[in-house]
Amino acid sequence: MKKILIADDNRQITDILKQYAEDEGFTVYTAYNGRETYDLFTQHDFxxxxxxxxxPEMDGFTVCRKIRETSMVPIIMVTARGEDYERIMGLEIGADDYIVKPFAPIEVMARIKAILRRIDRKFDAKLNEQARDFDNLSVNLDTFSATIADIPVPLTKKEIEILYILMEYPNKVFTRDNLLDHVWGYEYYGDTRTVDSHIKRLRAKLEEYDHPHWNITTVWGMGYKFEVKK
Incomplete structure (x- = not known):
């Protein structure tokens, strides 16, 4: 059975979600503060x-940052209704998805299963080629790493996946829906603003390095592409 960790200081919420998750066949661990959450993460393979x-004790952002120092385990952040900065911050520091309170437990289960199915499909595909190189840029999906002129670029998992997809088809325009399907999966419930936020942060990070022969460009009214410059 796959193990999942549900971390929320509201015991009513954790109890309900635990019951739903166990009904779906998961082994469930619960935590009620940030420190307990991180301790459980270090002890189990979730x-x-x-x-x-x-x-309390350690907020979810801090826990997510600490986890991302050593692991790419999928993380869904739970945010308050109307707090857009929380959703943006969660994605910025490496969360895979977010869900807004109040929510229906069945929706949470759908999000969890959608992400796990996408991961399973990627694993089952067993693609021989997991690296892309162009000019001074290298991206590797096996290690989720990126370098420009052999200098490591600190990208999140989603930013690396977006960059990899764009590099795979130079000068091809990907719509926002295309990128949602390729990177987040067909079952993703979010909207295209998620893509725009990730592209904006990705470009800001890449602009810190010299890359005169390529760029990620916006094709107005359509989407984005990895532009190769002659």
């Missing part, structure tokens, strides 16, 4: 972490 933003 397939998924559902992480509330507002928790």
């Amino acid at each position: 397939a998924m972490i559902l992480l509330d933003v507002m928790m």
Whole structure:
């Protein structure tokens, strides 16, 4: 059975979600503060972490940052309704998805299963070629790493996946929906603003390095492409 961790200081929420997750066949661990969440993460191999933003002792953002120092385990952040900065911050520091309170437990289960199915499909594909290189840029999906002129570029998992997809088809325009399908999966419930936010942060990071022969450009009214300059 796959193990998931549900972290929220509201015991009513954790109890309900635990019951739903166990009914789906998961082995469920629960945590009620950030420190307990991180301690459990270090002790178990979780397939998924559902992480509330507002928790005592250590908030969800801090926990997510600490986890991302050593692991790419899928993380869904739970944010407050109307707090857009929480969703943006969660994606910025490496969360895979977010869900807004109040929510229906069945929706949470759908999000969890969608992400796990996408990961399973990628694993089953067993692609021989997991690296892309162009000019001074290298991206590797096996290690989730990127370099420009052999200098490591600190990108999140999603930023690396976006860059990899764009590099795979130079000068091809990807619509926002295309990128949602390729990177987040067909079952993703979010909207295209998620793509725009990730592209904006990705470009800001890449602009810190010299790359005169390529760039990620916006094709107005259509989407984005990895532009190769002659």
